Amino acid sequence: MVKYPIYLAAAMLSIITSPLYAQVYVCTNEQGIVEYTNAKKKNCKELNLPKLTTIPAPSPMQMPARNNFKPLPSPFSFGANQAPPPAFPNINQNTQSKRDDDRKNILKQELQSEQKKLQELQKEYNNGTPERQGGEKNYQKYLDRVEQMKKDISRSQGNTESLMKELGL
Numbered sequence: 001m002v003k004y005p006i007y008l009a010a011a012m013l014s015i016i017t018s019p020l021y022a023q024v025y026v027c028t029n030e031q032g033i034v035e036y037t038n039a040k041k042k043n044c045k046e047l048n049l050p051k052l053t054t055i056p057a058p059s060p061m062q063m064p065a066r067n068n069f070k071p072l073p074s075p076f077s078f079g080a081n082q083a084p085p086p087a088f089p090n091i092n093q094n095t096q097s098k099r100d101d102d103r104k105n106i107l108k109q110e111l112q113s114e115q116k117k118l119q120e121l122q123k124e125y126n127n128g129t130p131e132r133q134g135g136e137k138n139y140q141k142y143l144d145r146v147e148q149m150k151k152d153i154s155r156s157q158g159n160t161e162s163l164m165k166e167l168g169l
Contacts, residue, residue: 044047104167111163118156125149 025046027035036043089097107129124130134144 023047050099107163107167111160111167114156114163118153119159120154121149121156125153 022038023040024047025037025040026047027037027041028140029035029043036047040046040161061165125146130146132142133145
């Protein structure tokens with residue numbers, strides 16, 4: 001939120017009314033740092049830059065009317081009585097059926113591996129009391145591992161549900 005809208009308006013007006021071309025100076029301070037500025041200071045050299053070419057935007061009166069605008073049809077949208085273009089790829093029913101079967105088999109394999117992973121995670125989790133490991137002398141390390149196990153189980157359950165939904169099970 002602008003606290004002083006008058007000052008903002010004045011700043012915008014000064015920007016709009018300022019000349020399009022300003023002199024640029026390159027300055028080097030005692031530490032050797034180079035600075036570019038539009039105000040001449042000590043140890044500054046004037047840069048000779050080419051003038052900018054500007055083209056004014058057309059006025060609204062010169063703009064073409066937009067009421068006759070019609071969007072181009074999508075190459076994938078066909079009307080009820082409209083056939084696809086001749087170059088549109090067609091796949092015969094046997095090929096598509098084979099692809100669908102392959103996809104379904106892949107999803108089933110993923111589901112089986114995800115279910116196996118979930119069973120292993122749940123077995124290791126041991127209803128919230130997994131066995132402590134040798135490197136977990138610090139109890140916080142044990143708690144961190146248990147928390148990570150909860151997250152892994154939750155993620156695996158979500159993956160299993162998604163795969164079952166995809167397969168329609």
